[in-house]
Amino acid sequence: WDILIKTKTKDVDAVGKFVIDKLRTVKGIEKTLTCMVFDTLKETSDIGLP
Structure with a gap:
């Protein structure tokens, strides 16, 4: 991997929304x-x- 992002969301739908609406636009x-x-x-x- 080039980068690892750790996030907490309220549910699985929020994870999908984050990936589609935020990450894929970068x-x-x-x-x-x-x-x-x-x-x-x-x-x-x-x-x-260190």
């Missing part, structure tokens, strides 16, 4: 892959960069 984005997570055990924003 110049340079040729395709997307959507993966959904339905439960999170631990949430952190630390990505471990």
Whole structure:
């Protein structure tokens, strides 16, 4: 992947709307892959960069 976007939405329809209305309108984005997570055990924003 070139970029990973994490977003929280109220439902699956909102995910589709975000991808179609926002991401696909960005110049340079040729395709997307959507993966959904339905439960999170631990949430952190630390990505471990030095």
